[in-house]
Amino acid sequence: MVIGNELRNSKNLVIAATTIFTRAAIKGGMHPESAYALSDKCVQRIEKLKKIDSIVELMQEIGELFVKRVRAAQNFSNSTIVFLIQDYIFKHLNEPLRLEQMAQDLGYSKPYLCRVFKQDTAQTIVNYANEQKMREVRSQLVFSNKTVTEIATMLGFYDQSYLTKLFVKHTGMTPTEFRKKYHM
Numbered sequence: 001m002v003i004g005n006e007l008r009n010s011k012n013l014v015i016a017a018t019t020i021f022t023r024a025a026i027k028g029g030m031h032p033e034s035a036y037a038l039s040d041k042c043v044q045r046i047e048k049l050k051k052i053d054s055i056v057e058l059m060q061e062i063g064e065l066f067v068k069r070v071r072a073a074q075n076f077s078n079s080t081i082v083f084l085i086q087d088y089i090f091k092h093l094n095e096p097l098r099l100e101q102m103a104q105d106l107g108y109s110k111p112y113l114c115r116v117f118k119q120d121t122a123q124t125i126v127n128y129a130n131e132q133k134m135r136e137v138r139s140q141l142v143f144s145n146k147t148v149t150e151i152a153t154m155l156g157f158y159d160q161s162y163l164t165k166l167f168v169k170h171t172g173m174t175p176t177e178f179r180k181k182y183h184m
Contacts (some may be wrong), residue, residue: 010052017059018042021066028070031090038069041143059121065139072135081106082120085113089129093136096156136171137163141179148175 024037026032040077042062052058059114084106089097103110117125133155152163167175 007049007051009147010055011046011049013055014046014052014058014062015043018046018062021063025066025070025073028073030066030070030073034069034073034090035066036141041139045143065142069135072132079116079120081113081116085117085125086128089125089132093129093132094154094156096158097126099125125180130166131170133157134167135176138165138171138178138182141175142182151175 013124014136018039022035025038041089042065046058085102088102088106092102092131099110106113114125116122117128117180121128136155137151140146141148144151146154147165152160155163157163164175167173167178171178173181
């Protein structure tokens, strides 16, 4: 067998598994747009690989990413207002969070949104938004070659140092350390 064909076959197998993970994630409650975006990132990284040491390990890593995203999606509340807040955050992830603007866009007062969200989720809107942003930072560090500064800008952080501070708080390591450990 020609080595190029072996690599192509391995990539095709991992891409097929990624497709299955994507479908399962959507059924598990992940937003379809988010599942497809994650799938696209995975496929792009797979296509860039020059060799695949272990198909099983690569599929496991991708599967674990989808499982983590599904778990996060399942944390979406059944409360309509809380769901609206979570959906708003998801749709505006690449912008700085402005609670006043969110309240205005959703048609509620800021104190009311903050109180309802905290009662239902036991966390603040800002903490929840930061968790979602850190999830996206991890994904970008694993699947892209963007610099930490580019990722910070993309997610609406005013400076890289604040992103790094939050990232260390959430993961226990710097973005650079995380990328060295997990980058595909």
